[in-house]
Amino acid sequence: QKEVEQNSGPLSVPEGAIASLNCTYSDRGSQSFFWYRQYSGKSPELIMFIYSNGDKEDGRFTAQLNKASQYVSLLIRDSQPSDSATYLCAVRNNNNDMRFGAGTRLTVKP
Amino acid sequence: DAGITQSPRYKITETGRQVTLMCHQTWSHSYMFWYRQDLGHGLRLIYYSAAADITDKGEVPDGYVVSRSKTENFPLTLESATRSQTSVYFCASAVAGDSEQFFGPGTRLTVL
Numbered sequence: 001q002k003e004v005e006q007n008s009g010p011l012s013v014p015e016g017a018i019a020s021l022n023c024t025y026s027d028r029g030s031q032s033f034f035w036y037r038q039y040s041g042k043s044p045e046l047i048m049f050i051y052s053n054g055d056k057e058d059g060r061f062t063a064q065l066n067k068a069s070q071y072v073s074l075l076i077r078d079s080q081p082s083d084s085a086t087y088l089c090a091v092r093n094n095n096n097d098m099r100f101g102a103g104t105r106l107t108v109k110p
Numbered sequence: 111d112a113g114i115t116q117s118p119r120y121k122i123t124e125t126g127r128q129v130t131l132m133c134h135q136t137w138s139h140s141y142m143f144w145y146r147q148d149l150g151h152g153l154r155l156i157y158y159s160a161a162a163d164i165t166d167k168g169e170v171p172d173g174y175v176v177s178r179s180k181t182e183n184f185p186l187t188l189e190s191a192t193r194s195q196t197s198v199y200f201c202a203s204a205v206a207g208d209s210e211q212f213f214g215p216g217t218r219l220t221v222l
Contacts, residue, residue: 043213096207
């Protein structure tokens with residue numbers, strides 16, 4: 001079992017819809033959770049981070065964390081074609097070791 | 111301009127050769143990281159450094175060597191390259207271990 005699991009997709013949503021990206025992790029001691037966006041051929045860039053259970057909203061993006069279920073998700077409201085990218089879930093454990101999921105490829109169709 | 115740079119951007123080498131990938135950041139970030147990205151595996155941490163002269167192994171350190179004599183530089187050396195080390199390598203830096211990591215543009219390495 002991988003430490004951080006994501007559905008590889010592709011996930012396809014129409015423009016204006018809500019895109020829901022999910023991630024599960026195996027290390028119960030994990031402290032910090034990150035979502036990165038990576039356009040094809042480019043480097044990852046941070047979208048959001050979350051440390052506490054619950055929801056965290058930033059513009060069109062909402063990160064949700066449930067430590068009991070070892071589950072973190074990213075919701076993108078009013079999806080735009082420019083949101084088409086691969087989304088990487090990253091989990092940091094106690095020794096600063098960051099583990100990334102393989103990523104979910106999102107396509108937003110106009 | 112301030113930022114994080116990697117060189118070379120593309121490298122082709124042969125099995126058994128030594129290769130060094132360079133990473134330089136101008137933010138004076140304490141932490142620096144090396145990842146490799148392969149299809150189906152996502153980003154995997156090779157080594158990281160919390161400060162100059164402090165380095166630690168990540169998930170996949172075998173076959174790689176790092177050093178950090180200066181805060182701004184974090185070179186990654188493949189002492190004897192193998193085909194399985196063909197990958198895209200990303201360097202990243204961060205203020206702290208649990209803060210946002212800023213990634214360099216990547217180096218695409220091909221080992222023939």
